[in-house]
Amino acid sequence: MESTALCFAPPTGLPINFKHSINPIDTESYGVAKWPLKFNNSEKVSKETVTEEREMASATGNSIHRSSSRPQLDLSGAAIQGNFEERDPTILLPNQSDDISHLALDIGGSLIKLVYFSRHEGQAANDRRKKSVEARLGVSNGTRRSYPILGGRLHFVKFETTKINECLDFIYSKQLHRGGMDSRHWHAEAPNNENAVIKATGGGAHKFADLFKDRLGVSIEKEDEMDCLVAGANFLLKAIRHEAFTHIEGQKEFVQIDPNDLFPYLLVNIGSGVSMIKVDDDGKCQRVSGTNVGGGTYWGLGRLLTKCKSFDELLELSQQGDNRTIDMLVGDIYGGMNYSKIGLSASTIASSFGKAISEDKELEDCRPEDISLSLLRMISYNIGQISYLNALRFGLKRIFFGGFFIRGHAYTMDTISFAVHFWSKGETQAMFLRHEGFLGALGAFMSYDKHGLDDLMVHQLVERFPMGASYIGGKIHGPPLGNLNEKISWMEKFVQKGTEIIAPVPMAPPGTTGLGGFEVPSSKGDTLRSDASNLNIGVLHLVPTLEVFPLLADPKMYEPNTIDLSDHGELEYWFTVLSEHLPDLVDKAVASEGGTDDAKRRGDAFARAFSAHLARLMEEPAAYGKLGLANLLELREECLREFNFIDAYRTIKQRENEASLAVLPDLLMELDSMSEEPRLLTLIEGVLAANIFDWGSRACVDLYHKGTIIEIYRMSRKKMQRPWRVDDF
Numbered sequence: 001m002e003s004t005a006l007c008f009a010p011p012t013g014l015p016i017n018f019k020h021s022i023n024p025i026d027t028e029s030y031g032v033a034k035w036p037l038k039f040n041n042s043e044k045v046s047k048e049t050v051t052e053e054r055e056m057a058s059a060t061g062n063s064i065h066r067s068s069s070r071p072q073l074d075l076s077g078a079a080i081q082g083n084f085e086e087r088d089p090t091i092l093l094p095n096q097s098d099d100i101s102h103l104a105l106d107i108g109g110s111l112i113k114l115v116y117f118s119r120h121e122g123q124a125a126n127d128r129r130k131k132s133v134e135a136r137l138g139v140s141n142g143t144r145r146s147y148p149i150l151g152g153r154l155h156f157v158k159f160e161t162t163k164i165n166e167c168l169d170f171i172y173s174k175q176l177h178r179g180g181m182d183s184r185h186w187h188a189e190a191p192n193n194e195n196a197v198i199k200a201t202g203g204g205a206h207k208f209a210d211l212f213k214d215r216l217g218v219s220i221e222k223e224d225e226m227d228c229l230v231a232g233a234n235f236l237l238k239a240i241r242h243e244a245f246t247h248i249e250g251q252k253e254f255v256q257i258d259p260n261d262l263f264p265y266l267l268v269n270i271g272s273g274v275s276m277i278k279v280d281d282d283g284k285c286q287r288v289s290g291t292n293v294g295g296g297t298y299w300g301l302g303r304l305l306t307k308c309k310s311f312d313e314l315l316e317l318s319q320q321g322d323n324r325t326i327d328m329l330v331g332d333i334y335g336g337m338n339y340s341k342i343g344l345s346a347s348t349i350a351s352s353f354g355k356a357i358s359e360d361k362e363l364e365d366c367r368p369e370d371i372s373l374s375l376l377r378m379i380s381y382n383i384g385q386i387s388y389l390n391a392l393r394f395g396l397k398r399i400f401f402g403g404f405f406i407r408g409h410a411y412t413m414d415t416i417s418f419a420v421h422f423w424s425k426g427e428t429q430a431m432f433l434r435h436e437g438f439l440g441a442l443g444a445f446m447s448y449d450k451h452g453l454d455d456l457m458v459h460q461l462v463e464r465f466p467m468g469a470s471y472i473g474g475k476i477h478g479p480p481l482g483n484l485n486e487k488i489s490w491m492e493k494f495v496q497k498g499t500e501i502i503a504p505v506p507m508a509p510p511g512t513t514g515l516g517g518f519e520v521p522s523s524k525g526d527t528l529r530s531d532a533s534n535l536n537i538g539v540l541h542l543v544p545t546l547e548v549f550p551l552l553a554d555p556k557m558y559e560p561n562t563i564d565l566s567d568h569g570e571l572e573y574w575f576t577v578l579s580e581h582l583p584d585l586v587d588k589a590v591a592s593e594g595g596t597d598d599a600k601r602r603g604d605a606f607a608r609a610f611s612a613h614l615a616r617l618m619e620e621p622a623a624y625g626k627l628g629l630a631n632l633l634e635l636r637e638e639c640l641r642e643f644n645f646i647d648a649y650r651t652i653k654q655r656e657n658e659a660s661l662a663v664l665p666d667l668l669m670e671l672d673s674m675s676e677e678p679r680l681l682t683l684i685e686g687v688l689a690a691n692i693f694d695w696g697s698r699a700c701v702d703l704y705h706k707g708t709i710i711e712i713y714r715m716s717r718k719k720m721q722r723p724w725r726v727d728d729f
């Protein structure tokens, strides 16, 4: 909220979340510039920064350390260009070569992952405002970091590696290779900078370096893949609040990792192939094992055997599968009996695909659904088992699994967890990461110096889930929204089409047996979501729009969620409250923008968007991370901003401020006439009375319709029985 009111609490009406707003809304643009651009046919240089030695070191399993060759921001001779009073003056960095990139890539065998940065609009003005607020309050976060973090957002996007041209088009359309659309230096006519460098990792950083030079005129600076995976994982585990979770028998549970107690751990990255890395510290790691039976195997073999056209299709197929028709179970061999002496139940799979040996069984006789499930189970279980053995080898108690093979898919995670749990007898814990597929790309992004990301802690980074903004895999889930207008019309269409556009793929629980312990690997509820990456990964705001309240003694320790919505009863209650309150909020929001037709349309779109989020969360409360009431309120606030409602309570605040100012002299006189002790008590009571005004409570809202807050305040001081009293002061 823009805090302008004199005397009342944040109009959430719910627990104060101690955050105040700093920045305007996210106005992400997916406008695509015309391709092709003027390319320069400069010589093909590919700067090698990864030395042979380092590559050898990682290949042979020696410890590897992060590269220190990083581009630096050269601030010498920096000067403001033009008018100092200007809202957003351009700062000239005369000695800076134009090679600061806002994009990093992980180009793997199957997928290209992009992490890119977009600057907040009006960032400079906000920074100034924030500084002046801090100066007034006598606090400063400035000492926390040695240099400022980039003010903006991190976005996550993926493409299939075979469609690298789509990826290049995307980079070009957003001018990411030139610092993004918001770059002050960018002009369509400007010549390409010969020195522009993009950090990239994965095999494709080597394979496609020339293509990047040819098509975008940029050089790829290669970062070691294992280093990047580890840097990305460490960053996520330290900086993102709800990053790691366990997934056992359909139950997802977020685990808050203590950054001081993170190491050592085993990182298992399941991409096309699988890498297992022992991580001892920041920048200290060793690839201890790997297996070539990984995500590529599932997708490759699965495609051949089922004729599926896409990975998603294959994964969804597995949902309807029954692996007992393909896998040979212990019971099949032992005449329906358990082999208890060695701990094998009859339902344990004795041999994956073992039933396919039967002479009267051809591929056509097998259901593609069953094949997909058997394959998924075989590969996931195998990876879980090898991971456990490596954890055992090095005495590691925690294994984090990443890579795009996982796809937040419940069955995959349950199977891996089961294998680790079963073989370690519960001693080793399998954990998953929400940004599973982006570890390498994030690590490559981290390798740019001076972005300040290294210093970010959990409470400083905020994740947001804008509507329809995910552009993933070269496929658009939700629209490629160019501007607010498109966003609104998309919401209108969304309503006409029902929920099919962004709603998760509804899937029946698989009736599968054969996991050797739990008969039916059920997932929560009746629905599963295979493509967890659609809405489950948001946009990371590096300078949050809702800033941590600067007077908090210890922001790390402050938990704004006084109500945990993992309790289903609470969840239902609050969802009802928020849904019922929605029309009233929309009225206020529309009024705050002058009640114009445009505001009404936006208000309508906001209501639909927020309702869609609520529906999504009702179905999978942990979809966006651990859900508490404060998160839900922040989501609502953010959603308002998406539709350009900067402060829904603006008009009310204005009215109240006027009313308050009108009576302030009388109130002060009244206070002045009191002796010291009753005066102090009245002040304390006044502050508390003002703070309990609760927009979420219908009683308060009804009361408010009958008068202004100041009247309510006066009345409450005189007549109303308060549900609290001041014991001591």
Ligand SMILES: Nc1ncnc2c1ncn2[C@@H]1O[C@H](COP(=O)(O)OP(=O)(O)OP(=O)(O)O)[C@@H](O)[C@H]1O
Pocket: 106, 107, 108, 109, 110, 111, 112, 160, 202, 203, 270, 271, 272, 273, 274, 294, 295, 296, 297, 298, 299, 311, 312, 402, 403, 404, 405, 406, 407, 437, 473
């Ligand atoms: N939309 C998709 N298209 C293709 N594969 C997908 C998709 N979604 C998930 N996958 C799975 O993710 C795997 C790729 O994962 P990831 O992107 O982490 O690895 P990679 O970097 O491509 O591979 P590597 O690191 O071995 O080079 C695929 O092999 C497949 O199993």
Ligand SMILES: CC(C)(CO)[C@@H](O)C(=O)NCCC(=O)O
Pocket: 108, 109, 202, 203, 225, 271, 272, 273, 274, 275, 289, 290, 291, 292
């Ligand atoms: C070759 C890489 C590292 C490329 O990402 C990956 O696919 C992998 O770890 N494959 C497994 C290779 C092996 O250790 O058998």
